[in-house]
Amino acid sequence: MNVVVYGATGNAGSEIVKELLRRGHTVTGVARKVDTLEGQPGLTAKTDDLSNVDRIAEVIQGADVVVSAYQPPADNTDELIAVTKREIEAVKKADVPRLVVVGGAGQLEVAPGVTLIKSGYLPAEYMPIALSHEKAAKVLEESNGVNWTYIAPAAYFVPGDRTGKYRTGTNNLVSDEKGESRISFADYAIALVDEIEKPKHERALFSVGY
Secondary structure, three states: OEEEEEOOOOHHHHHHHHHHHHOOOEEEEEEOOOOOOOOOOOEEEEEOOOOOHHHHHHHHOOOOEEEEOOOOOOOOOOHHHHHHHHHHHHHHHHOOOOEEEEOOOOOOEEEOOEEHHHHOOOOHHHHHHHHHHHHHHHHHHOOOOOOEEEEEOOOEEEOOOOOOOOEEEOOEOOOOOOOOOEEEHHHHHHHHHHHHHOOOOOOEEEEEEO
């Protein structure tokens, strides 16, 4: 498949690019600065900042899937909402079959009816980005004319080994038998590419963890 990855130089995005290339997909990696992407076999690097719908549509023209691993600036996390809206419009304009979004864990339930955001366990410094992810997910849910999938990671979304193991949930935070909620960027990438290759959650959110 022809896959465009926005945020291709970030923690999640770079692992998603690696996983796609490992499986033989044609990949376009997009970021503000693409120095680290250039020269990789099978990868085309393009520069964009997600500020203009027409430019996004130009970049993604002809793609089978667009992956958004965009990370907003720490001092303006709600930029994620505006970017999500522009991505939706661009995907429709370019007639790309699917948009897959790297999400956040804040809106996932830790108990029936209780999200991580509302639980009181989320450290204050993570609240702005968690709330922005929750709003961006709502924008996707209310969208029309785009086939989206939102993949929410575990509470601890961190560097780590590529084990090939993961479990999925729906709107619940995935935790292990010790109550720890964790997934490495590399194993999250496996889950995401699995979903691209064999769709099970079209126009839906699902969660990933160990």
